Amino acid sequence: MEKLISASLIGLSQGAIFALMALALVLVFRSTRVVNFAQAGQAMVSTYIGWEVVTRTENYWIALPAAALAGALLAAIIETFLMRPLAKRASHGAIAPVASIIASLGVLGVLHSGAAMIWTTEQKLFESPVSVNGIEIGSTVYPFSQADMLIISTVVIVMLTFAFFFQRTSLGLSLRAAAFQPEISRLAGVRVDRVRTIGWALSGAAGAVVGVLVTPGNYLSPFSLDILLVYGFVAAVIGGLESPQGAALGGLILGMSLSFTSIYVSSGLTFIVPFIVLLLILLVKPKGIFGGGSSRNA
Amino acid sequence: MSLVVRNLSVDHGAIRAINNLSFIVEKRRLTAVIGANGAGKSTLLRTLSGLIPATEGKATWGEHNLLKGKAEQHVRNGVSHVSEGKSVIPELTVEENLDLGALWRRNKKEADATKKYVLELFPRLGERLKQRGDTLSGGERQMLAIGRALMSKPQLLLLDEPSLGLAPLVVEQIFQTIRDIANSSDLTVLLVEQNAMGALKIADIGVVLNLGNIVAIGPSADLIADPAIRAAYLGY
Numbered sequence: 001m002e003k004l005i006s007a008s009l010i011g012l013s014q015g016a017i018f019a020l021m022a023l024a025l026v027l028v029f030r031s032t033r034v035v036n037f038a039q040a041g042q043a044m045v046s047t048y049i050g051w052e053v054v055t056r057t058e059n060y061w062i063a064l065p066a067a068a069l070a071g072a073l074l075a076a077i078i079e080t081f082l083m084r085p086l087a088k089r090a091s092h093g094a095i096a097p098v099a100s101i102i103a104s105l106g107v108l109g110v111l112h113s114g115a116a117m118i119w120t121t122e123q124k125l126f127e128s129p130v131s132v133n134g135i136e137i138g139s140t141v142y143p144f145s146q147a148d149m150l151i152i153s154t155v156v157i158v159m160l161t162f163a164f165f166f167q168r169t170s171l172g173l174s175l176r177a178a179a180f181q182p183e184i185s186r187l188a189g190v191r192v193d194r195v196r197t198i199g200w201a202l203s204g205a206a207g208a209v210v211g212v213l214v215t216p217g218n219y220l221s222p223f224s225l226d227i228l229l230v231y232g233f234v235a236a237v238i239g240g241l242e243s244p245q246g247a248a249l250g251g252l253i254l255g256m257s258l259s260f261t262s263i264y265v266s267s268g269l270t271f272i273v274p275f276i277v278l279l280l281i282l283l284v285k286p287k288g289i290f291g292g293g294s295s296r297n298a
Numbered sequence: 299m300s301l302v303v304r305n306l307s308v309d310h311g312a313i314r315a316i317n318n319l320s321f322i323v324e325k326r327r328l329t330a331v332i333g334a335n336g337a338g339k340s341t342l343l344r345t346l347s348g349l350i351p352a353t354e355g356k357a358t359w360g361e362h363n364l365l366k367g368k369a370e371q372h373v374r375n376g377v378s379h380v381s382e383g384k385s386v387i388p389e390l391t392v393e394e395n396l397d398l399g400a401l402w403r404r405n406k407k408e409a410d411a412t413k414k415y416v417l418e419l420f421p422r423l424g425e426r427l428k429q430r431g432d433t434l435s436g437g438e439r440q441m442l443a444i445g446r447a448l449m450s451k452p453q454l455l456l457l458d459e460p461s462l463g464l465a466p467l468v469v470e471q472i473f474q475t476i477r478d479i480a481n482s483s484d485l486t487v488l489l490v491e492q493n494a495m496g497a498l499k500i501a502d503i504g505v506v507l508n509l510g511n512i513v514a515i516g517p518s519a520d521l522i523a524d525p526a527i528r529a530a531y532l533g534y
Contacts, residue, residue, distance in 0.1 A: 176390065177390060186368065187349075187385065190401065
């Protein structure tokens with residue numbers, strides 16, 4: 001019973017992180033068809049900004065929005081000055097689908113080395129605003145901390161805010177429309193280029209929140225968030241790569257399967273589990289759980 | 299205000315899709331452009347709405363140069379384009395598709411009034427506001443596409459093959475609606491059609507396009523009466 005509770009709680013906390021990372025990737029992919037490998041780097045740089053703020057102000061609650069803002073700005077800059085011109089110039093031929101992927105890898109490299117130059121590769125301690133120790137109930141200590149609760153509640157709030165924004169606001173409608181059918185959206189008067197930049201900015205902010213949530217209690221280095229790229233992508237693909245709900249569900253599935261395997265089987269399996277889960281789900285649903293996509297061409 | 303197209307040429311790579319086209323559409327007239335597949339009809343509309351660039355020539359709507367600026371700007375200048383194949387976003391609801399056409403409009407009261415007008419014009423859409431676009435029948439989708447364009451309160455409406463893939467009875471209905479819209483509002487309509495007879499019947503003016511060139515232009519009643527046009531385009 002203890003094991004079951006522990007596994008579920010850790011799964012929930014990890015799943016929330018994967019889900020938000022997946023959402024960041026999905027937001028970019030659905031609006032601009034870019035598989036953005038730079039996402040991990042963007043999140044890392046934003047987290048350093050958060051770290052700078054937290055070391056100066058000693059206030060995590062200022063650092064979180066500051067990092068989100070920095071993440072949004074950085075993403076908007078990458079989209080405006082690199083991805084958009086690239087998409088216009090490399091729109092034909094064999095290079096078209098891969099140009100943006102290669103470019104995003106390049107950006108990741110630039111962000112890695114830029115961060116190493118500014119902050120060095122030495123690991124920085126990011127203080128947590130709440131306890132990172134396991135919660136004690138009775139005589140048992142559960143491997144679930146206040147920090148985990150902070151993660152889960154923040155991710156839930158961010159996800160609900162996104163859902164409200166997309167479903168209930170005019171700008172949200174423009175974003176969805178431009179993602180599904182850019183040409184028809186243009187003809188309806190949607191400024192598609194601007195809306196795409198906003199999509200990137202939201203994604204950058206989401207990635208930054210991931211970094212600032214997951215780093216406290218851990219060390220921050222230019223490469224410390226790279227592993228989340230893998231988990232984020234797996235979660236995003238499980239969910240169909242285009243669906244925000246799919247990203248949330250994919251993250252949860254991945255988080256749960258990781259924590260259950262490491263608690264019930266062996267923690268040595270954690271590197272294989274994401275790919276086994278991915279393969280199993282894609283065998284049953286080749287387009288991912290929420291990846292319908294059939295009406296796209298209609 | 300009128301639509302003036304002068305010496306317009308458009309190339310698709312090495313192929314000339316439209317060759318030195320000149321014509322004028324007077325305000326409040328319904329003009330039908332007919333011709334076979336590949337005659338350059340869709341290219342003409344896509345050029346006028348700012349989706350593809352022209353190679354040379356001029357096209358103006360009133361004081362607005364239609365060959366400059368993006369499609370999203372043209373909408374703000376009163377030019378709405380319903381592109382080929384029921385231009386509806388299937389993933390969005392009927393209401394969202396309609397709202398999309400008016401998102402850019404500052405005056406929300408006026409936009410609401412337009413929505414009321416559109417729903418009176420297409421009561422079937424009013425009954426299906428919360429349904430997704432892809433649950434509609436072909437005819438309903440075409441109505442939604444036209445309704446979305448009307449939501450932008452256009453002065454010039456560009457319609458690309460509204461009859462495509464629809465049952466004959468529905469085609470007749472759509473054509474009648476287009477005629478009604480043109481009669482009841484201040485709208486100038488440029489209608490592109492392969493269904494030559496249906497389009498000429500409701501149009502004031504007809505333009506016959508072949509391989510990017512105008513082969514005939516005139517009052518549509520005259521075109522219908524012309525034996526050569528009848529034989530080549532109307533099938534009898």
